[in-house]
Structure formats: structure tokens, C-alpha cells
Amino acid sequence: MVMNNFEHELQRQLDTLPKEKQPQRDLWKGIELSLEAENPAESRSGLHAKHIALAASFALVAMVSWFTFKPIEPQTHDSLTGQSLVTALSNQHQQQMNALLVKFEGQPAVTENWQQQLQELDSAANAIKAALEEDPDNTALLKMLQNVYQQQMMLVERVHAPKWQQI
Incomplete structure (x- = not known):
């Protein structure tokens, strides 16, 4: 019974909400500028730079991990x-x-x-x-x-x- 009242109240409040919400400003101008500014050559070089940055950060993490690794004992883990x-x-x-x-x-x-x-x-x-x-x-x-x-x-x-x- 309580859940039923809750559901009715929730539905009533949902019905009072507006069906659509308009943005406060025109968004198409920014989208258009973004599309015009994007040059295929520029996007490839940006993608290339991102891959280089990703590879460099991975290499840095790998090197830091390698040099800070301390074995449990002087023996190797395999032994x-x-x-x-x-x-x-x-x-x-x-x-x-x-x-x-x-x-x-x-x-x-x-x-x-x-x-x-x-x-x-x-x-x-x-x-x-x-x-x-x-x-x-x-x-x-x-x-x-x-x-x-x-x-x-x-x-x-x-x-x-x-x-x-x-x-």
C-alpha cells in the first residue's frame, strides 16, 4: 500500500516535468567550427602524438617498475x-x-x-x-x-x- 502511494506520487511529479529541455545557447556553431577546424592531416598527427605519448608513459611505468622491484630473497622466484x-x-x-x-x-x-x-x-x-x-x-x-x-x-x-x- 505504501509502495503504491509512492509510485503514484512519483508518477505525478514526473508528469509535472517539462517534456523537452532546450539548450541555453545555440550549440551548432561550436560543432560546425570544430568540424571545419579538423583537418585530416592534423587529426592523423594528433593521433600519432597520442600514440607516442601513450607508448612513452608505458615505457616509463615499465622502467620504474623494473628498477624498483625488490626480490623477496637474493634467490630468484623460480628457485x-x-x-x-x-x-x-x-x-x-x-x-x-x-x-x-x-x-x-x-x-x-x-x-x-x-x-x-x-x-x-x-x-x-x-x-x-x-x-x-x-x-x-x-x-x-x-x-x-x-x-x-x-x-x-x-x-x-x-x-x-x-x-x-x-x-
Whole structure:
């Protein structure tokens, strides 16, 4: 019954709106000038410049990523398998968590129980590590461990710097 009244009121308000809305000025002049100014040779060179700029920015990102990449251990990732991979992932995560906690030290948290949530995720990580001791090359378990680590990082970031506080 309430929804029915709401629908009738909504329809009544929609019926009072004008059917058409005219622009406040003539838009065709700007469209015409835009079409006349566009020269096929100019548009090709503009497109070429955009492709060059896109390629240059991609190359810059690739170079920065390449030079800032830090391996987990002096060994290559290919040589890490089994328990050594789990240990390396855990060590890397611990270093990242420590750095993140130092970054947000002194900032108030948005929620009170974030540390309890962090401990619950830590318990999940420990359970996955225990399962990995039985089957150290199980990629599904490794992905689950990485996912839990990622959730812990996101939790710390969200309670200390939520998106609604960022500009």
C-alpha cells in the first residue's frame, strides 16, 4: 500500500516535468567550427602524438617498475619452492606490515576492533601455513595465503586512511 502511494506520487511529479529541455545557447556553431577546424592531416598527427605519448608513459611505468622491484630473497622466484616460498612470503609480508604500521602510527583508527580483525586474519594465515606444511607446493593454498596477507594490508590501510578521508 505504501509502495503504491509512492509510485503514484512519483508518477505525478514526473508528469509535472517539462517534456523537452532546450539548450541555453545555440550549440551548432561550436560543432560546425570544430568540424571545419579538423583537418585530416592534423587529426592523423594528433593521433600519432597520442600514440607516442601513450607508448612513452608505458615505457616509463615499465622502467620504474623494473628498477624498483625488490626480490623477496637474493634467490630468484623460480628457485623458491615449497616451504622456502612460504617463509619468503611470510617474511616479505611481515616487513610490509611493519612499514605500514609505522606509516600510520599516531593516526586514529576509524574502528575499534580492527586489531581483533587483524588477529583473525592472522589465525587464518597460520591455518593455511599449517596446511602448506603438508602440501608445500599447493598453488591454491599459496594464493589463499597471499590473499589473506593482502586483506591484512587493506584492513590496516582502510581503518587508518579510509577513502572518504582522501582527496
